Amino acid sequence: TSCICLNILKEISYIICNCNTMTWKLVDCFFETNTLCQHQLDSYNIFTENNIQSIINNIGNIELSKDDEIDGFIEFGKISINLPIHTEADGQITKITPHEARLRNLTYSSSLFIDITYKSKNNVEVFNNCFIGKIPIMIKSNVDKSQNIALNECKLDKGGYFIVSGSEKVLISQEKMNNNQIYVFENNKQIESEIRSLSENDMKSTSTIKMHISKTNDYDNKLKVQLPFLKSDIPALYVYHIFDKKYEDFIDMTDPDIKEFLLFSEIDLEDAVSTQSYCEKRLNIKSIISNEKKTYLVEENFNKNFFPHCNTINEKLFLFGLMITKTIKCFLKKISFDDRDHYKNKRIDTAGDLLSFLFKQLYKKMHKDMSIAAQKNYEQNRIMNISQLIKSKIITNGMKYSLATGNWGMSSNQGIKVGISQVLNRHSYMSTLSHLRRINSPIGKDGKVTLPRQLHGSHAYRICPCETPEGQQCGLVKNLALTCIISQYSYSDIIRNMIFEMDNLISLDENYDFSHTKIIVNGNWIVSTSNPKEIIEILKLRRQNLDFSSHTGLCFDQLNNQIRIHTDSGRCLRPLVVIKNGKSNLTAEVLDKLKNFDWKWNDLIINGIVEYIDSDEEESLLIAFDNDDIKKRNLNFTHCEIDKSLMLG
Helix, strand or coil: CHHHHHHHHHHHHHHHHHCCHHHHHHHHHHHHHCCCCHHHHHHHHHHHHHHHHHHHHHHCCEEEEECCEEEEEEEEEEEEECCCEEECCCCCEEECCHHHHHHCCCCCEEEEEEEEEEECCCCEEEEEEEEEEEEECCCCCCCCHHHCCCCCCCCCCCCCCEEECCEEEEECEEEEECCCCCEEEEECCEEEEEEEECCCCCCCCCEEEEEEEEECCCCCEEEEEECCCECCCEECCHHHHHCCCCHHHCCCCCCHHHHHHHHHHHHHHHHHHHCCCHHHHCECCCCCCCHHHHHHHHHHHHHHCCCCCCCCHHHHHHHHHHHHHHHHHHHCCCCCCCCCCCHHHEEEECHHHHHHHHHHHHHHHHHHHHHHHHHHHHHCCCCCCHHHHCCCHHHHHHHHHHHHHCCECCCCCCCCECCCEEECCCCCHHHHHHHHCEEECCCCCCCCCCHHHCCCHHHCCCECCCCCCCHHHCCCEEEECCCCEECCCCCCHHHHHHHHCCCCEECCCCCCCCCCEEEEECCEEEEEECCHHHHHHHHHHHHHCCCCCCCCEEEEECCCCEEEEECCCCCEEEEEEEEECCEECCCHHHHHHHHCCCCCHHHHHHCCCEEEEEHHHHCCCCEECCHHHHHHHCCCCCEECCCHHHHCC
């Protein structure tokens, strides 16, 4: 054993001597800007600063009617959040610190206020700062100002958790499939493609469109599509008939096999067209309504719930054509099926997303109760006392209940998730950090499918290969790797406008040529180009100059002839050193600047030394392990790892 020990010591000393202290300077620099639970804090700050307001704006105002005439309104304005407070037994309101909340078993929360305007026929009343509920505050977030006065707080505590009735609670990040992406899977020997569509930065539930190939015999393959607002499947090509367009203009017919395949679908389409009010009969509604109303509803639904993430009808129909082409190509075995477990197809819901989901449900309930009570008062001509109409207990108790028990959500139709909020593990400092970086996959624990549990190639440097529980949860509960961060949402309008200003663009219209490279922004095919290399170079340069968020993913997929751009939240990013002309951008001068603290992490991004790369973009890169690797293999590398060991959690 002593011999083995000596060998191990020799190994360790060799590693320490040869360990590039320079790369670790870079890692230190990274952690000065991003703490280990940065994703929890960023996500929560976005929730308090943007999401609450946008949920309130989306749900809208209350309309009051009298004698079948709408002439009264209750309008909701700006919100404000105060510092964490506690109401004592004698009614006195005091500010509290996290330390006090832990000792006295209190909930560390802030009050949420909103400006309300009440308009009736003859007068307008403004009620400022109406109390609508309490919101739990995350330790070390922007609302929690205890970070300025470190009162009895450990300076090594990273925050990222809540205090509910004195116990510390963590929100475990949840993994989910990506929205607005066309996936083709094989299901019981049947080919199905689906897209969960959701308009950008919207809190609504997704509208899922599924397509499958129905077989009556070996030759008769019909494309059927299932829409969220129709009871049964309709022929896929019928969608084009509804918009009075020819399907040949939107589907890539250059491939003779696809043309041949669509013959039976065309016969199916003609059968449907010859039937009167084909869609109206299949509407998914319970009540009996007139035919005019039905026709209106069909049109309304096609405009709203058919690919809601696309802006124009042309974009919708071209994307639908892409879905048809992809499904047929998979059926003809020309392209392979999508990989459910690839990390580019996954998104991670962090604390802010989970709280937004919950807050939306609670606020909706409060809004509904309030509008019923206000309507009653309005009909009986009573004086409106807005603060009495608001049931602030709904939000306060709902938030507290979910954080205390871990049962997330309140309505049965969207399903209540279990075990989202957990008691923070304080066994050791390490276990606390690990708990804050945990990710849960909501697949049934007794599932016999082993694929989701296995380590995937795309997990490298994003998810720790070792840190996962043993037994039934193995591979379903994961932990983030050291330098992995989770992207934050940024508006895609900026990047769209940039693209539309560029040259060599081909717009989507009737005589479109399908050989060009598609540009797809957040799953929405907006335009095509004849010079993709130039466009991707310009975009990468502008990302480096921070003309748009450095979290944006730019992927040039030459295999499928697409440029995919992602600006959504929840993607796993990791920093990589850029290589230009076979040389790493991380030179000795740069390292000296880091050593002397002249440069911070953001300077490295602006000067193009490091880049954030997501799973999709990584597919189109060639990454070296270290400087020796660049010299040894002499390939056309684009990036280099900061350090090999950052693969671990």
